[in-house]
Amino acid sequence: MTHQPIRFYQTGTFTVGNRLLAQEQRSVQAQAGRTNSLNSGHRACQGCGEALGARYAIDAAMDATNRQLVAANATGCLEVFSTPYPETSWQIPWIHSLFGNAAAVATGIAAAMRVKGRENVRVVAQGGDGGTTDIGFGCLSGMFERNDDVLYICYDNEAYMNTGVQRSSATPPAARTNTTMPVGSSTGARFGQGKNLPRIAMAHEIPYVATATVAELRDLEAKVRRAMEFRGARYIHILVPCPLGWGHGSAETIRMARLAKETGIFPVFEAEHGEVTNVSKIRRPLPVEEYLRPQTRFAHLFKPPGHPEIIARLQQLADRNIRRYGLLDTEAAS
Amino acid sequence: MKPKPFAITLDPGSSLANHTGSWRTVRPEYVDRLPPCNHACPAGENVQGWLFHAEAGDYEQAWRVLTRDNPLPAVMGRVCYHPCESSCNRGQLDQSVGINAIERYLGDEALRRGWKFQPPERQSGKRVLVIGAGPSGLSAAYHLAMRGHAVTIREAGPVAGGMMRFGIPKYRLPREVLDAEVQRIVDLGVTLELNSKVDDVLAARREGGFDAVFLAVGAHIAKRAYIPAGSAAKMLDAVSVLRGMETGEQPLLGRRVVVYGGGNTALDVARTAKRLGAEESIIVYRRTREKMPAHESELEEALQEGVLVKWLSTIKQAGESSITVEKMALDAKGNPQPTGQFETLEADSVVLALGQDVDLSLLDGVPGLEVADGVVKVDDSMMTGHPGIFAGGDMVKGERTVTVGIGHGKLAARNVDAWLRGEQWVHPPQHELATFDKLNTWYYTDAPKSKQPILDTIRRQSTFDEVVGGYDETTAQFEARRCLSCGNCFECDNCYGVCPDNAVIKLGPGKRYEFNLDYCKGCGICVSECPCGAIRTVAEEI
CATH class of the missing domain: 3.30.70.20 (Alpha-Beta Plaits)
Known part of the structure; x- marks a missing residue:
């Protein structure tokens, strides 16, 4: 198990820090001297899950690589809000690629570093779900297939948020976006469409694939650290709620991510060479309704007369995740 | 460029x-925000504040924060009915934090390690007389001494402790614990005069040159009830039975003891009788278990020890070796009413535990001082109608527990201190209450409450050894770490x-x-x- 939860210390490892833990047991984010890779003054919306996820992940990567890190960044929210010309929020070597070629650019950086004999410098490529699952998919699959020495991080907010909330292939069924409006007989994004990129990455049998959310910092940090122990292609898929596109309160970002995990909608696991090696168990099981109801993108499911049959289908998807990954611990959950 | x-x-x-x-x-x-434990504590302890230090293993600092409000933690950790735990937010999550047991651990640890109070750097030059060395008087003496006043306690009895000694049996509060905590207060420079009953407050104040007086003589006079009794019937009262246990005049109760009353004192007597060798120790109480004023945990412990309770019963008559009991029934308002059905119980002695009154004789002729419903009237500053004479504990209106007494002592000391400087003590504004809905409980680790060791029932029926044991260090720290730190x-x-x-x-x-x-x-x-x-x-x- 990558991240061994520490119990019985008041909040254990559930909170970001814990004054009762020894220094070496504390998270990167708890350190006063953390990199703050993505600095203040960025133009992300209030309560942005992606800004949070990016700082969590890149700070952890900086920590794991002794600050020898280069990042390539696909076009998308993250790129737009962090680098309006001529300012930048990045406190690391950072390059903006096209929307679709972040993986290829990162591959090039890694090759250059190898040629220059600087293999201690590690390379991260990052992008949103649009740049990853749609536009950059070809380059990404190529990077996986060649097993290039890059960690690709996808910040998944489940639609094209930067351009005004259009559906991507990571948009969940029944969600309302500006291109999947619940009008007439339509009830939002269709069932049976979309891609499950973590599973596609696993099908490439690359050394390391993991999913994470911004609700479980310690788990996320451990996965970045673990990813940096491998050479070759690695992929981390982080669920980052978007207050704007999902339609929840800006203070609810972390709660939404937590609910996605606790309902089984978003399975949190890690896999090595195509096989699942570890799953993050559900601590307090909840029906999917708890997750759907606070989000206006699912509001049409609850407006009278309501769509209990759609909610039931979403519950089935969650139940399948629970079954497939063994997310429920029948013994004492903690 | x-x-x-x-x-x-x-x-x-x-x-x-x-x-x-x-x-x-x-x-x-x-x-x-104000944690509910702090809010509920009659002694005004900063519970969350001292738990914070205990969590980190800094027990001395925890004890120092605790004793800013309460100088008797080892006593308190044994005899307090812990309203803090009843209001603990963690109770809504799984079970409340074992605050009382941690307090006891800190108190015991302080005694083991010999931690002392830090005396004040400056003396005020003022003299205060405290009458009565019970919880309230000791607490007032401590807080006054810590504020630099010269304190003299006059105690009518031969030892200090008041109801902590003469009301609470030693299987709940071992005497060496009480003695040690009293001694620590005396070591602050408090003068303790035993066997010196004050008969006239004004004279005592004048002759001793005291600037202020705090009255805390408690309530020691047993209430009586009229029960027709034959000349041979052995009738005693709870106060003298429990007092007798301490002064060496061990009461002779016989093999079958009946205790009349439903408060904690009735249970204390019944449990004491059991330990003295009574085969039967029966409590006769006129209402039901739900209405009993005694604390549930004490009742539970008494029942475990074999004490029997006759609910809905009153004593009609007492004879030489038996009593007549009348069955009662609750009316629509929940008051017991006689049914006319009688029963006879074998009894060698009957002990009345019907509550206590205050001995007010020392207050005769104090101008301005008012008495109502058998207790002394005090204002918000704990001062009686007579300037400079304050009162607290069982002799004023309020719940009669050790913790309330300690709280009265503290409050009175603050007011005496202000009064001596010609000022008025004002309660600092209270923070908003940290209610359960303010918390995000997701983050707290699941952890059930730790249990305290309990003495074997056999030994509880035959000896006066302490019934409930304390936590060890690991358990105390674990339990402290269950604190949610509500609002802070x-x-x-x-x-x-x-x-x-x-x-x-x-x-x-x-x-x-x-x-x-x-x-x-x-x-x-x-x-x-x-x-x-x-x-x-x-x-x-x-």
Whole structure:
């Protein structure tokens, strides 16, 4: 198990820090001297899950690589809000690629570093779900297939948020976006469409694939650290709620991510060479309704007369995740 | 300047130039809310405050914070009915924190390690007379001495402790614990005069040259009830039975003992009778178990020891070796009414435990001092109608427990201190209550309450050994760490971590955090993800 939860210390490892833990047991984010890779003054919306996820992940990567890190960044929210010309929020070597070629650019950086004999410098490529699952998919699959020495991080907010909330292939069924409006007989994004990129990455049998959310910092940090122990292609898929596109309160970002995990909608696991090696168990099981109801993108499911049959289908998807990954611990959950 | 690449005209800059704080319509603000345990404590202890230090294993600091309010933690950790635990927010999550047992651990640890109170640096030159060395008097003496006043306690009895000694049996409070905690107060420079009953308050004040007086003589006179009794019937009262246990005049109760009453004192007597060898120890009480004023845990322990209770019963008559009991029934208002059905119980003695009255004789002729319903009237500052004479504990209105007495002593001491300086003590404004809905309980580790060891029933029926045992160090620390720290920052770094804008500044251990309002966009994540509810949202003035 990558991240061994520490119990019985008041909040254990559930909170970001814990004054009762020894220094070496504390998270990167708890350190006063953390990199703050993505600095203040960025133009992300209030309560942005992606800004949070990016700082969590890149700070952890900086920590794991002794600050020898280069990042390539696909076009998308993250790129737009962090680098309006001529300012930048990045406190690391950072390059903006096209929307679709972040993986290829990162591959090039890694090759250059190898040629220059600087293999201690590690390379991260990052992008949103649009740049990853749609536009950059070809380059990404190529990077996986060649097993290039890059960690690709996808910040998944489940639609094209930067351009005004259009559906991507990571948009969940029944969600309302500006291109999947619940009008007439339509009830939002269709069932049976979309891609499950973590599973596609696993099908490439690359050394390391993991999913994470911004609700479980310690788990996320451990996965970045673990990813940096491998050479070759690695992929981390982080669920980052978007207050704007999902339609929840800006203070609810972390709660939404937590609910996605606790309902089984978003399975949190890690896999090595195509096989699942570890799953993050559900601590307090909840029906999917708890997750759907606070989000206006699912509001049409609850407006009278309501769509209990759609909610039931979403519950089935969650139940399948629970079954497939063994997310429920029948013994004492903690 | 370096030549710029094609189409680039500006030097790169940092986004720090962009003060996103201007987006904000609401701002987060760190607050301290009042934890329910602190709120409920009759002695006004800062429970959450001392648990904070116990969590980190700094037991001495925990004890020092505790004793700012209560000088008798080892006693308190045994005899308090812990309203703090009844109101503990963790009770709504799984089970309340074992505050009382941790307090006992700290108290015992202090005695083991010989921790002493830090005497005040300066003396005020004022003299205060405390009458009565019970919990209230000792507490007042301690708090007055800590404020630099010269305190003399006059105690009518041969030893200090009051009802802690003459009301609470030693299987609940071992005497060496009581003695040690009393001694620590005396070591502060308090003069304790035993066997010196005060008959005239005004004369005592005048002759001793005391600037103020605190009355805390308690309530020692047993209430009587009229029960027709034959000449041979053995009738005693609870106060003299329990007092006799301490003064060496062990009461002869016989093999079959009946105790009349439903309070904690009735249980204490019944349990004492059992330990003295009574085969049968029966409590006769006129109402039901739900209505019994005695504490549930004490009743439970008594029943375990074989004490029997006759619910809904009154004693009609007492004879030489038996009593007549009448069955009662509750009427619509819940009051017991006689049914006319009688029963005979074998009894060698009957002990009346029907409550106690205050001996007010020492107050005769004090101008301005008022008595109502058998207790002394005091104002909000604990002062009687006579300037400079204060009163507290069982002799004033209020619940009669050790903890309330200690609280009265503290409150009175603060007011005496202010009065001596010609000032008025004002209660500092209280923080808003940290209710359960203010917490984000997701973050707390699941952990059931730790149990305290209990003495074998056989030994509980035959000896006066202490029934309930204490925590060891590991258990005490584990239990302390179950505290949710309601309403008070415990530096979990959550706000520092969850801010998407790095707008929280970590100030270092013990210094908590600060918001960087230049960049805080007012999203409110820190507020909703603070486990203990120590951040609130306030509207910006725009």
